[in-house]
Amino acid sequence: MAVIQKLRNSGMVVIVVVAALVLFVIGDLLNSRYGNNSNATEEGVFAEIAGKTYKEKEDLLPLVEKLYQQKMANDPSLATKMGADDKFRKKTLKELYQSAYDQLIREQVLMSEIAKSGITLSDADINELLVGKYPSESMLQIPDFQTDGKFDGKKVEMIFKQGKTNAQLKANLMSLVESVTNYEKIERYATYISKANIKTKAEKEYEYVVANQGVVGSIVNIAHNSVPDKDVKLTDADLEDFLSRNKEKYKFTAEARNVKYVVWDVVPTQQDTMEAYNAAVRTADGMRSQSEPDTLGALGYYNITSLPESAPEEVKNLVWNSPLNSVIGPIYREGNFYIWQKVAEAKDTVPMVHASHILIPTSGSLPDGTTIVDSLMAETKAKEVLGKIIAGADMAELAPKLSTDQGSAAKGGDLGWAAASGYVKEFAEFCKTATKGQVGLVKTQFGFHIIKMVDEPQSKKIKYTQNTVELAASPGTVSVVDEKSRAFRNKVTSEAGSFDKAVESMALVPRVMKDIKTDMQSVPGINDADNVKSIMFWLFDKERAKGDVSDVFQFAGAHVVFNVESVKHLGYAKVEDVRSDIEPLVREELKGKLIAEKLSKAAEKAKSPRELASMTGATLIPLESLKLGQNFLPQLAAEMRILGAAFGVELKKFSAPVMGKNNTAMLWIDKRDDIKVPKSAGDAPDPFEFYNRPQYIMNTLQDVLTKKAQVQDYRYKFDWF
Numbered sequence: 001m002a003v004i005q006k007l008r009n010s011g012m013v014v015i016v017v018v019a020a021l022v023l024f025v026i027g028d029l030l031n032s033r034y035g036n037n038s039n040a041t042e043e044g045v046f047a048e049i050a051g052k053t054y055k056e057k058e059d060l061l062p063l064v065e066k067l068y069q070q071k072m073a074n075d076p077s078l079a080t081k082m083g084a085d086d087k088f089r090k091k092t093l094k095e096l097y098q099s100a101y102d103q104l105i106r107e108q109v110l111m112s113e114i115a116k117s118g119i120t121l122s123d124a125d126i127n128e129l130l131v132g133k134y135p136s137e138s139m140l141q142i143p144d145f146q147t148d149g150k151f152d153g154k155k156v157e158m159i160f161k162q163g164k165t166n167a168q169l170k171a172n173l174m175s176l177v178e179s180v181t182n183y184e185k186i187e188r189y190a191t192y193i194s195k196a197n198i199k200t201k202a203e204k205e206y207e208y209v210v211a212n213q214g215v216v217g218s219i220v221n222i223a224h225n226s227v228p229d230k231d232v233k234l235t236d237a238d239l240e241d242f243l244s245r246n247k248e249k250y251k252f253t254a255e256a257r258n259v260k261y262v263v264w265d266v267v268p269t270q271q272d273t274m275e276a277y278n279a280a281v282r283t284a285d286g287m288r289s290q291s292e293p294d295t296l297g298a299l300g301y302y303n304i305t306s307l308p309e310s311a312p313e314e315v316k317n318l319v320w321n322s323p324l325n326s327v328i329g330p331i332y333r334e335g336n337f338y339i340w341q342k343v344a345e346a347k348d349t350v351p352m353v354h355a356s357h358i359l360i361p362t363s364g365s366l367p368d369g370t371t372i373v374d375s376l377m378a379e380t381k382a383k384e385v386l387g388k389i390i391a392g393a394d395m396a397e398l399a400p401k402l403s404t405d406q407g408s409a410a411k412g413g414d415l416g417w418a419a420a421s422g423y424v425k426e427f428a429e430f431c432k433t434a435t436k437g438q439v440g441l442v443k444t445q446f447g448f449h450i451i452k453m454v455d456e457p458q459s460k461k462i463k464y465t466q467n468t469v470e471l472a473a474s475p476g477t478v479s480v481v482d483e484k485s486r487a488f489r490n491k492v493t494s495e496a497g498s499f500d501k502a503v504e505s506m507a508l509v510p511r512v513m514k515d516i517k518t519d520m521q522s523v524p525g526i527n528d529a530d531n532v533k534s535i536m537f538w539l540f541d542k543e544r545a546k547g548d549v550s551d552v553f554q555f556a557g558a559h560v561v562f563n564v565e566s567v568k569h570l571g572y573a574k575v576e577d578v579r580s581d582i583e584p585l586v587r588e589e590l591k592g593k594l595i596a597e598k599l600s601k602a603a604e605k606a607k608s609p610r611e612l613a614s615m616t617g618a619t620l621i622p623l624e625s626l627k628l629g630q631n632f633l634p635q636l637a638a639e640m641r642i643l644g645a646a647f648g649v650e651l652k653k654f655s656a657p658v659m660g661k662n663n664t665a666m667l668w669i670d671k672r673d674d675i676k677v678p679k680s681a682g683d684a685p686d687p688f689e690f691y692n693r694p695q696y697i698m699n700t701l702q703d704v705l706t707k708k709a710q711v712q713d714y715r716y717k718f719d720w721f
Contacts, residue, residue: 047101048712049108056718063100066175071096077306084299087310097720109705111182114189121181129180131156136180149361149447190694193701197692201682208681214625215646217669218609220599221636222618224591224662232590234583239575242586250573250582253710257516257539258566260499262508263525264485264559268473280330280337280469287327293343293465300463303348305417312338319464330469337469344463353420353431354455356395356413358385358403361447367409368401382448386441395452404447414454432457472556485552485559492549492561499549499563515568519713521721531555535562536716546576570710588662595664596657603654609668612654623669639663647672 044056054060071092072078082089121129129136131153140151147155163170199207243250268276287293299308307315318328319340329339360366360382362375372378385402389395396412403409420431426442427449434440436456442449473481491502503510511524518540523532531553538550539562550562568577575582598616606612613620621635626646633643639660646667649655655667686692715721 046713046715046718047104048710048714049105050709054104054108060097060100060104063103064096067096067099081306081308085308085310088308091309093720101715105706105711106702109709109711110186110702113705114185117189117192119185119188119192121184125184126177126181129184130160130177136184138180138183143446149363186698187694190698190701194692194694194697197697199686204684204686205677205682208677208684209675210647211627211629212673213647213675214627214673215623215669216625216671217623217646217667219621219623219633219636219642219646219665219667220609220612220616220618221621221642221663221665222595222599222616224588224595224664227591227594229587231594232587234586234590236575238586238590239579239582242582242589243573243575243578246582247572250578252568252570252573252577253707254517254712255540255570256568257544257564258512258514258568259516259539259562260510260512260565261525261560261562262485262488262503262510264481265525266473266478266481266555266557266559268471269477272474272477273471275474276337276469276471277330277332280339283467283469284327284329284339287339287341287465287467293325293341295343295463295465298343298463298465300344301346301461302463303350303461304352304458305419314338315340315464320462329467332471335471337471339467339469340464342462342464346461346463348459348461350419350421351432352417352458353434354417354453354458355415355431356399356452356454357405357408357415358382358395358399358413358450359405359447360385360402360450361404364404366402366404370402378448379443382441382450386439386450389439389450389452395450413452417455417458420457427451481559482552482554485554485561489549489552489561499561510563517713518716520716525558526555526560527557528555531557533716533721535560538562539564540716570712589659592657592659592664596659599657599664599666603666606654609654609666612666618665636660636663636665639665642667 043053045053046056046060047054075081078092082092128134130139135151135153139145139156144159145156146152159169160173163173302308304316304320312331312333314328314331314333319342322328322342324342324345327339327341330337332338360378361372362378363372365371366381370381372381385398388398396414399409399411399413403413405413408415420428422428423431424444424446426444430440430442430451431453434451434453434457436453439450439452442451488502488506488508491506492499495501502508513523516539518536520536521529521532523535526532526535534553534555538544538553544564544567546564546567548564550560553560553562566577566580599612599618602612602615606615610620612618619635621633623634623646626633626643628643628647631638631640631643633639636642639662642658642660642663642665645655645658646669649667649669651669651672653668655669658665658667
């Protein structure tokens with residue numbers, strides 16, 4: 001957490017700090033939603049996990065409310081910002097719903113598995129995590145639970161006692177307890193799994209043999225591509241047999257579609273651009289000709305820290321500093337011509353300051369490894385850094401090396417614009433009186449701060465109007481694109497639904513997407529998220545079938561026609577679902593069988609590998625001290641089946657044919673090293689043990705358990721997705 005937050009001087013600071021770590025509990029439904037969800041199913045189901053359905057109102061919205069309150073605790077102006085800036089509101093809501101969804105999946109998949117494992121925490125365990133000698137890591141990092149930069153269990157006990165008479169604080173602390181408890185359960189579960197994943201002594205000894213044993217011999221090899229495709233006849237029986245042997249590999253854990261589609265971009269012409277620009281110029285001229293500015297719909301008042309997130313940089317750089325009533329624009333940005341006018345300016349009661357700092361704590365380690373043992377050493381170090389900056393050193397370069405405020409250090413010490421009153425007293429007093437470029441040293445409860453003022457303090461706030469002229473394709477331009485896309489769709493219909501024939505006859509270039517799932521939020525060539533939703537509704541209609549061709553999707557930026565090449569339903573794949581994927585693999589197998597028969601028949605008469613190669617037209621590959629750990633074969637690269645067989649076949653005899661990915665071979669091994677395994681091999685450290693640590697295992701576990709739960713995602717049916 002950045003010191004910019006740590007420095008906030010508020011009586012409810014503990015609530016703010018706890019809110020940064022845990023979820024809040026509130027009762028009322030937040031009002032700012034994307035819409036009324038007219039697309040959603042009647043039941044409101046947004047997901048299915050392990051066969052159980054979850055509904056928006058009952059299961060998701062309570063989590064969204066908690067996350068919303070967490071954000072409110074950190075930023076009390078959030079509701080105002082969301083009400084004033086629709087783009088910011090939608091972005092914030094989307095983030096809230098995404099976080100809530102991720103949390104729900106984690107709880108239902110991971111926490112439920114932990115519950116099955118029998119891992120629990122006693123009251124004594126929880127007490128130790130909160131106020132014991134070895135508290136939870138998250139507790140250690142909360143500044144309000146510290147005294148002189150160190151965790152203070154007595155202080156925590158005092159805060160928890162205060163919670164008995166403060167309902168809001170109590171709710172926050174209860175959420176903290178839940179968060180700490182769940183985190184500890186996850187840590188214990190991950191540790192349990194990692195310990196069960198340790199290699200045995202026998203496995204380590206075997207790996208020693210694998211790494212050190214070598215073989216000498218020959219490979220008699222024939223590449224599959226030497227067999228013409230015409231000599232191999234694929235049948236549905238061959239495909240069915242292959243699929244039955246590999247069914248787990250081709251098991252679908254979610255609905256998916258393979259599609260082919262054509263896009264006609266709707267691009268404004270040069271004439272369209274000039275017409276939009278001229279309209280914007282007329283708007284700007286009309287605003288300049290007014291005796292008094294039109295304040296209807298004016299945005300503001302805003303100080304420099306509260307400008308809408310969606311406001312272009314020109315508002316800060318041009319409008320902010322322009323004279324009152326002046327008109328700025330038109331300026332083109334992201335498909336629009338903007339015209340702004342500052343219509344009012346006033347003095348803010350709270351000055352905004354833009355500072356940069358380096359924090360040297362009274363004890364602890366600095367990022368460069370320096371250990372600060374006491375306040376005297378901290379002050380000496382801070383004065384040394386101050387002197388360097390006054391002499392011309394770049395604070396942005398020093399901050400990442402010296403400052404213990406990680407949030408601002410990553411930005412070169414920059415704290416951004418903020419209300420001076422939001423900092424603790426000593427820090428705030430310096431900022432209120434300092435001017436741009438001034439550098440100083442102050443001490444607060446957090447340590448010594450070397451502060452540099454980046455800008456002059458700002459006490460003004462402005463109100464401005466914003467006019468927008470969209471640069472869009474004219475009706476004439478759209479009609480040309482519509483004519484082309486309709487002609488294609490009609491051709492598909494006239495040729496009995498032949499999408500590919502229509503593409504070829506009209507010389508179009510189709511795009512291909514495989515394994516589209518319901519959580520897809522982007523499609524190449526389609527920019528707007530709502531447009532992608534429309535496509536998802538069509539693709540995942542319950543009646544959708546292979547070969548279906550969509551009508552023309554007429555979006556503002558493009559017209560699109562889709563063709564469904566494959567519909568993959570939950571469960572084991574059928575041949576038709578994966579025909580294009582498995583046909584090349586089955587063809588390789590059949591070629592391998594033909595080669596195997598040829599090699600086996602010749603091997604009955606051949607006396608040596610060289611003779612066998614001569615009889616079959618195969619390639620003879622000598623092996624000299626080949627080791628399994630090399631992971632490749634001379635001339636054959638990564639043919640792991642053939643490589644592995646070299647270490648298991650009988651000496652001085654032809655092996656059975658071994659079929660690889662692209663080659664089929666017979667092996668003749670003259671010699672295999674006799675390896676004596678030293679006692680130390682079984683006790684050697686695992687070189688991959690680092691990746692078996694709990695923090696690495698958890699991500700893999702989450703993925704595996706989510707796949708096992710066969711999570712079905714229906715969020716595309718809701719306005720907030």
